[in-house]
Amino acid sequence: MKLFSQVSYWTKITALSIGLISLSLTAFFSTVVVSLTEFAFKYMNPNVDADQDIYIFIIKLTLILFIAFLFFISFSLLCNLHVKFYNFINSIINTEKLYKTIVTDPLTSKTNFSKFVFITATSYAIILHLIYLIFGNIYDDGAGSLDESMAEYISSFLLIISSIILLVSILMLKNVSAPNKDKRIIRTCLSILSLMFLFVFMEEFSWGQQIFQWETTGTLNEINFQKETNLHNVIQPLLKFMYPLGGIGLFFILLLLWFFPRGKEHFWLNLLTPHISLIYLVFFMACVSFDGLLLSELFELLFYPFLLLYSIRILVCILYPSTKRESV
DSSP, rough: OHEEEEEETHHHHHHHHHHHHHHHHHHTTHHHHHHHHHHHHSSSSOOOOOOOOHHHHHHHHHHHHHHHHHHHHHHHHHHHHHHHHHHHHHHHHHHHHHHHHOOOOBSSSTTTTHHHHHHHHHHHHHHHHHHHHHSSSSOOOSSSSSSGOHHHHHHHHHHHHHHHHHHHHOOOOGGSSHHHHHHHHHHHHHHHHHHHHHHHHHTTTGOOOOOOOOOOOOOEEEEEEOSOOOOOOTTHHHHHHHHHHHHHHHHHHHHHHHHHHTTTTTTTHHHOOOOOGGOOOOOHEEEEEEEEGGGGHHHHHHHHHHHHHHHHHHHHHSSSSSSHHOOO
């Protein structure tokens, strides 16, 4: 009883509510399984040729694990185990310092910008993956190939927006108080990135072929795996290696820059390095890239918003520099 008396009122209410949900799911287990099975076969499009008993078994097992998880959460809250777990984690990792690192950016005076980026990027990644896990192929509308999906077109336009933002950043860089050497490096890198974004954007639309519908002819028609006017489909067999290399490689490089920083005094390096608020989005990109071409479209739906947020952050840091940095 002494242990329960240490638990706050709202924690008890939360624990009991979660406990009631787990008990309700247990009591109506068969009914819930039937409802989930009907939903799965109606909306999630499982392979109807496969043994349906396997799907039902997976649904039952998942529901059992979910009920057990809810019960564990309820028990942990009532016994204050979550506080002990938090204290244990805090003894190993300085969670307060980590939180400040993620939600603050020393290069800009906009104190809430990094928090906004973290919430936006993380929420987007989680929602996109939940949609994929629940409904499977989120691009297939039954009307054509994946390349023709509206989602991909919209995400591709983020590239041209990012390119424009970087060009604006280059123009506004003259107002920033920084060494001329740093400015030259920043201008060069942003110019290259802007051109790369524009190039990838044009590649996504086959340099206008998908809009104007011209025929691919000559050598390009012979060597292009999708008979389109672009270069990335020429090296399509290599893309299954390039996606994992890019996604996983980017993740580990950024981890090194974030947690083992070098050259903190260099303004150009701090500005050009993606902020740690994008860590969750980068992590999901790395996970998706494991499947190479199988999830390439999902990777792009994560990668292009990453580039947009990255570009916006650079512009924000240039337009609204930190007063602390300027005073140094």
